[in-house]
Amino acid sequence: MARTVLDRSDVVRALAGVFRKRGFESGSLSVIQQETGVGRGSLYHFFPQGKTDMAAAVLEQVSEWFEERIFTPLRTAHDATEAIEAMSREVGQYFTSRERVCLFAAMTLGEEQDTFADAVRTYFTDWVDALAGALRTGGLSPQEAADRALDAVAAIQGGLILARAYGDDATFLGIVARTEQHLLAPAR
Secondary structure (H helix, E strand, C coil), X not given: CCCCCCCHHHXXXXXXXXXXHHCCCCCCHHHHHHHHCCCXXXXXXXXXXXXXXXXXXXXXXXXXXXXHHXXXXXXXXXXXXXXXXXXXXXXXXXXXXXXXXXXXXXXXXXXXXXXXXXXXXXXXXXXHHHHXXXXXXXXXXXXXXXXXXHHHHHHHHHHHHHHHXXXXXXXXHXXXXXXXXXXXXXXX
């Protein structure tokens, strides 16, 4: 039976869970209705363009969370160490509480990858650039900061894949901790 939804953000959170569990391709409208408890009429009321509109709303919500909790604190950091430690803590908590799935990475798979390509590229570019800026604030050269930032985001994303394969949060949290150590190591 369809549940009563108070607002669009409730639906977006429910949709995020479906896309994390099933991916975009496997999340048919009937599966989405069943797993969210939201009726077809409500879904189309909030998302007139259908499933693509739903996924875009989920990615927007994730982007807003990362902007607020990760990117802006890194960009405005006066203390690189504190900012990177906070990023590591937030990222660890975020992904372990969300089934070790990065929805942006998941959207790079399947037939719809071109639909979300700009949003995915923006998310990863913003993360790498914000982290590189914090590392420059901490005294690294622009090139070393850029290299470490790119490696860190890649390690975190790869860590998510390994942790899902192993079914183990400790794997992911260990990778995040080692990535933090690498980010905070003295300049070469």
